[in-house]
Amino acid sequence: MDRLKDRTALITGAGSGIGRAAAELMSREGARVVAADHDTAAAEETARLVEAAGGRALPVTVDVTDDASTAAAVAAAVGEFGSLDVLCNHVGGSDPRKDLDLLRLDMDEFERAVALNVRSTLLGSRHAVPHMIEAGGGSIINTASVAGLVGDVLQISYGAVKAAVVNLTKSIAVQYGPHGVRCNAVAPGAVMTPALRDNLPGDVIEALKGYNALPYLGSPEDIAHTMVFLASDESRYLTGQLLVVDGGMTIQSPAVPGRRAMLPPA
Numbered sequence: 001m002d003r004l005k006d007r008t009a010l011i012t013g014a015g016s017g018i019g020r021a022a023a024e025l026m027s028r029e030g031a032r033v034v035a036a037d038h039d040t041a042a043a044e045e046t047a048r049l050v051e052a053a054g055g056r057a058l059p060v061t062v063d064v065t066d067d068a069s070t071a072a073a074v075a076a077a078v079g080e081f082g083s084l085d086v087l088c089n090h091v092g093g094s095d096p097r098k099d100l101d102l103l104r105l106d107m108d109e110f111e112r113a114v115a116l117n118v119r120s121t122l123l124g125s126r127h128a129v130p131h132m133i134e135a136g137g138g139s140i141i142n143t144a145s146v147a148g149l150v151g152d153v154l155q156i157s158y159g160a161v162k163a164a165v166v167n168l169t170k171s172i173a174v175q176y177g178p179h180g181v182r183c184n185a186v187a188p189g190a191v192m193t194p195a196l197r198d199n200l201p202g203d204v205i206e207a208l209k210g211y212n213a214l215p216y217l218g219s220p221e222d223i224a225h226t227m228v229f230l231a232s233d234e235s236r237y238l239t240g241q242l243l244v245v246d247g248g249m250t251i252q253s254p255a256v257p258g259r260r261a262m263l264p265p266a
């Protein structure tokens, strides 16, 4: 219940999916939550949900690709709650209709993906770290993706920028570890967010399950629980690491389905 008692956690992309689940679960563990999103109504709804459950929350409108806007979000967090102990740089993504293969990639989309995933992580951390140093420590949690660990036929930018987030995580951990600032990343696999449920047909979602070692897809809470762990002192000896939370999608050989068929009947 009190794993994050008296801590302030700023979560970007808190208006939806995994970010909203992180806001709710961190609040349940005692954190004061800053729900930051460029969708003001969505940030306000997350804050309302947190407060309705008995927590404290501040909704903040932010564009994580913009330096001044990010600085203002961090200042609002510190101004309201007096500290910033946890930062989740959660916003990210790319548009799979424009982020195609090497030759057909829309270069504007590439630049957008760099800004949304890498620049945002860098800016959020740059503005948060001085407050964490002043407080004697803190925890930064970056959202990577399994897409940053393997090659793909589509979304060449997305894979590259998520791989960059992993290296950024290690450098921040090395540079500010001596001040007690930890920095880790989470790489979600397929997660049933509202966006995924709305955009993919049921048979495609069913097929996605078949890629996991576990027989189900992840929920936003599955990722958010990992973020709570990384925010809490339970992970105080963990820094610069990538936790892959993917139901075993990236641990198995692509030959598994064929080899399963070779097994004698149980």
Ligand SMILES: NC(=O)c1ccc[n+]([C@@H]2O[C@H](COP(=O)([O-])OP(=O)(O)OC[C@H]3O[C@@H](n4cnc5c(N)ncnc54)[C@H](O)[C@@H]3O)[C@@H](O)[C@H]2O)c1
Pocket: 012, 013, 014, 015, 016, 017, 018, 019, 036, 037, 038, 039, 042, 062, 063, 064, 065, 090, 091, 092, 093, 116, 143, 144, 145, 146, 187, 188, 189, 190, 191, 192, 193, 194, 195, 196
């Ligand atoms: N859902 C998955 O299966 C999955 C898998 C791997 C990684 N991820 C990563 O998780 C993160 C978010 O995923 P999600 O599924 O929760 O997404 P989502 O679309 O449900 O939520 C993203 C939130 O970010 C906000 N946002 C978008 N651009 C913004 C900006 N410039 N400034 C501030 N807020 C902005 C949106 O308004 C939205 O509320 C991304 O980094 C994504 O790459 C998701």
